[in-house]
Amino acid sequence: MKCLRLYLTRNFGELKQAYNKLVTEGKITQDKCQERVLSFLQPLYTELHKSPQKTITKTVERTVEAKVGWFSKGNEVREKVTTTEIWRPIKGTYLYGPPGCGKTFIMDMFYDTVSIQQKRRVHFNQFMLEVHEYIHKLNTNEPKKGDPVPRVGVNISKDTRLLCFDEFQVTDIADAMILKRLFGSLWSQGVVVLATSNRPPDDLYYNGLQRFLFLPFIDDLKHQCEIVDIESVTDYRQVGEEVQTFIYPLNHEAESKAYKIFTRITGKEKGKTHTISVMQGRQLTCRFTADKCGMFSFSELCDQPLGAADYIALASYFTHVIITGVPNFSIHKRDIMRRFILLIDELYNKKVKLICTADSSIEQLYSGESGAYDEIFAFQRTVSRLMEMQTYEYQETPHQA
Numbered sequence: 200m201k202c203l204r205l206y207l208t209r210n211f212g213e214l215k216q217a218y219n220k221l222v223t224e225g226k227i228t229q230d231k232c233q234e235r236v237l238s239f240l241q242p243l244y245t246e247l248h249k250s251p252q253k254t255i256t257k258t259v260e261r262t263v264e265a266k267v268g269w270f271s272k273g274n275e276v277r278e279k280v281t282t283t284e285i286w287r288p289i290k291g292t293y294l295y296g297p298p299g300c301g302k303t304f305i306m307d308m309f310y311d312t313v314s315i316q317q318k319r320r321v322h323f324n325q326f327m328l329e330v331h332e333y334i335h336k337l338n339t340n341e342p343k344k345g346d347p348v349p350r351v352g353v354n355i356s357k358d359t360r361l362l363c364f365d366e367f368q369v370t371d372i373a374d375a376m377i378l379k380r381l382f383g384s385l386w387s388q389g390v391v392v393l394a395t396s397n398r399p400p401d402d403l404y405y406n407g408l409q410r411f412l413f414l415p416f417i418d419d420l421k422h423q424c425e426i427v428d429i430e431s432v433t434d435y436r437q438v439g440e441e442v443q444t445f446i447y448p449l450n451h452e453a454e455s456k457a458y459k460i461f462t463r464i465t466g467k468e469k470g471k472t473h474t475i476s477v478m479q480g481r482q483l484t485c486r487f488t489a490d491k492c493g494m495f496s497f498s499e500l501c502d503q504p505l506g507a508a509d510y511i512a513l514a515s516y517f518t519h520v521i522i523t524g525v526p527n528f529s530i531h532k533r534d535i536m537r538r539f540i541l542l543i544d545e546l547y548n549k550k551v552k553l554i555c556t557a558d559s560s561i562e563q564l565y566s567g568e569s570g571a572y573d574e575i576f577a578f579q580r581t582v583s584r585l586m587e588m589q590t591y592e593y594q595e596t597p598h599q600a
């Protein structure tokens with residue numbers, strides 16, 4: 200418990216100094232919108248270094264018991280007072296804006312600069328997979344203890360003071376239905392949330408099923424976090440120099456190029472089957488692989504019932520992925536498109552080197568349709584990422600298994 204009590208005070212402006220250093224060293228371009236976000240984050244940074252880190256809370260549980268006996272009158276009220284230590288509550292930050300403008304970069308800088316030990320930075324999809332696995336475990340091991348979701352929150356809070364989420368997005372009804380209870384529990388324990396997202400809170404789970412049940416979570420989010428719009432239009436992913444890893448249109452030449460690239464990467468003409476483990480004992484069979492390079496048809500990856508867990512396993516194992524036959528997208532095949540968006544997110548997060556053969560150029564893969572609000576937004580991020588994945592800079596970034 201002692202290590203939780205930090206008696207540090209940090210210099211105001213430390214975050215800005217870290218940013219200025221990167222500018223001076225020529226590693227990044229000075230950006231007014233990012234500097235404005237830093238000024239919003241500075242109070243959170245300062246608060247996180249103040250002591251005490253923990254505070255005592257009192258919970259009073261009242262039960263009413265009927266009096267039994269000849270002379271009993273009415274009911275008896277009993278009170279049980281429990282005192283617990285929680286993190287001192289601090290308002291978090293929800294940072295949103297368009298793809299590629301540096302939200303993750305700012306959050307990572309914040310995360311690296313904060314010197315508390317009880318911090319965790321995680322991709323939102325990965326976090327929710329872990330939460331569902333945890334719920335499953337509690338339901339199996341402690342079936343009589345009631346709703347497992349708040350207990351998951353309390354357990355997470357034991358060693359987490361600051362939770363940084365990259366890419367907060369809600370597309371799954373299973374996630375949408377537990378977020379209020381999960382985050383309610385985290386916030387009641389004083390956990391601070393810092394999240395990045397492409398969408399303002401009011402647009403989360405925009406066309407989702409039973410959205411009315413999700414809306415109370417949005418109110419809580421706005422109450423618990425400062426909502427910050429980065430207000431930037433710069434997409435830094437478009438700036439880099441490109442290498443051609445997106446081959447189009449689909450024809451015999453494109454296909455033979457894909458095989459040549461496989462041979463160049465692996466030194467082998469033919470691939471063999473390899474099975475990788477996914478969560479909860481599931482396995483994913485990859486038909487054409489050599490070393491850490493896997494070649495897949497688009498339909499093998501996106502026209503099958505695969506999800507985030509499969510794509511995370513894939514992106515963790517392979518350093519290079521070749522996808523053949525990426526089609527032009529349409530809202531009429533929404534599931535296929537959503538899986539592709541998810542797949543690219545995970546490959547990008549782990550810095551997997553991606554080679555695709557496709558119907559058309561990255562910019563022309565999806566032209567948007569009326570009523571496809573969610574998809575148009577989400578696909579903008581995919582386009583931005585596919586662009587960056589073609590740059591020399593990305594190609595030289597090590598795989599993050």
Ligand SMILES: Nc1ncnc2c1ncn2[C@@H]1O[C@H](COP(=O)(O)OP(=O)(O)OP(=O)(O)O)[C@@H](O)[C@H]1O
Pocket residue numbers: 226227228229230233296297298299300301302303304305366395396397435436580583584
């Ligand atoms: N000021 C800057 N100067 C140069 N490069 C930058 C700057 N800010 C961010 N970048 C780079 O731009 C790329 C995109 O940044 P980042 O991933 O943070 O964007 P994002 O807003 O989180 O995008 P998305 O919404 O798609 O997740 C990264 O490679 C990052 O290092």
